[in-house]
Amino acid sequence: MNxxxxxxxxIGTLSxxxxxxxxxxxxxxxxxxxxxxxxxxVVVNTMKKTIELYKVESDKETIPAKVKxxxxxxxxxxxxxx
Amino acid sequence: MSDxxxxxxxxxxxxxxGDKAEFAKLVEKYSTKIYHLALKxxxxxxDAEDILQETFIKASRSFAxxxxxxxxxxxxxxxxxxxxxxxMRKHKPDSVSTDTEIETDDGQMEPIQLMDxxxxxxxxxxxxxxxxxxxxxxxxxxxxxxTVFTLRDLNGLSIKETAGALNLTETAVKTRLLRARLRLRxxxxxxxxxxxxxxxxx
Numbered sequence: 001m002n003x004x005x006x007x008x009x010x011i012g013t014l015s016x017x018x019x020x021x022x023x024x025x026x027x028x029x030x031x032x033x034x035x036x037x038x039x040x041x042v043v044v045n046t047m048k049k050t051i052e053l054y055k056v057e058s059d060k061e062t063i064p065a066k067v068k069x070x071x072x073x074x075x076x077x078x079x080x081x082x
Numbered sequence: 083m084s085d086x087x088x089x090x091x092x093x094x095x096x097x098x099x100g101d102k103a104e105f106a107k108l109v110e111k112y113s114t115k116i117y118h119l120a121l122k123x124x125x126x127x128x129d130a131e132d133i134l135q136e137t138f139i140k141a142s143r144s145f146a147x148x149x150x151x152x153x154x155x156x157x158x159x160x161x162x163x164x165x166x167x168x169x170m171r172k173h174k175p176d177s178v179s180t181d182t183e184i185e186t187d188d189g190q191m192e193p194i195q196l197m198d199x200x201x202x203x204x205x206x207x208x209x210x211x212x213x214x215x216x217x218x219x220x221x222x223x224x225x226x227x228x229t230v231f232t233l234r235d236l237n238g239l240s241i242k243e244t245a246g247a248l249n250l251t252e253t254a255v256k257t258r259l260l261r262a263r264l265r266l267r268x269x270x271x272x273x274x275x276x277x278x279x280x281x282x283x284x
Contacts, residue, residue, distance in 0.1 A: 049200035080106030
């Protein structure tokens with residue numbers, strides 16, 4: 001059996017799987033595969049973690065004070081700037 | 083007349099009537115996300131600032147045409163993305179748009195050694211060096227993939243909303259999202275594997 005070929009078939013479903021949007025049938029099929037395939041389990045785990053790391057960093061992003069100041073001035077909203 | 087609220091909780095009638103306090107609330111809520119979306123697309127702080135300002139100016143003039151079926155976030159992101167694309171075309175008329183993406187080979191399982199780095203200690207996962215790797219990885223990502231990844235995974239839009247913001251089909255969004263996630267994952271995996279090998283050389 002061509003196991004790598006099977007993994008390549010599965011890889012297209014990983015995003016939907018992580019988002020919980022995979023159909024019941026495909027989800028079952030992927031989970032059966034994951035039980036026996038360490039490589040694909042690693043891809044799922046690390047893909048989830050990749051998204052999480054980016055999200056953590058993104059949530060820390062701020063807007064530079066000067067940029068915010070100029071935006072509120074341009075929009076005539078100076079009185080409402082926090 | 084009864085007031086109608088957008089799905090993200092803003093009073094549409096107030097915005098349409100030019101209520102400054104309501105508009106300021108909207109600006110406060112979305113300006114950071116829009117600025118960073120533009121910055122990722124354009125890699126230029128001045129351009130990102132221009133897009134940010136233009137987005138809210140256009141929005142303030144167009145509330146009348148807003149259809150309350152979508153969230154204001156989706157609508158604002160759509161304005162911002164269109165503005166950014168226009169600027170990109172102005173800078174580089176031959177550059178790609180979000181609707182033409184080169185099909186590449188990253189749907190394949192990469193042959194590199196697989197390492198499960200997902201449970202490394204937090205201080206390692208969020209070190210300054212890792213942060214640099216995160217940034218470098220996004221800089222290497224085609225803008226068409228990065229925009230989808232940013233809207234969906236960082237700004238929290240649904241697949242449908244992302245499709246609406248980018249004028250793409252949901253299938254195209256899903257394909258690009260998978261590619262973006264795979265590429266970023268591969269970049270991070272190479273980095274963690276290298277640093278693991280540096281620590282304990284074979």
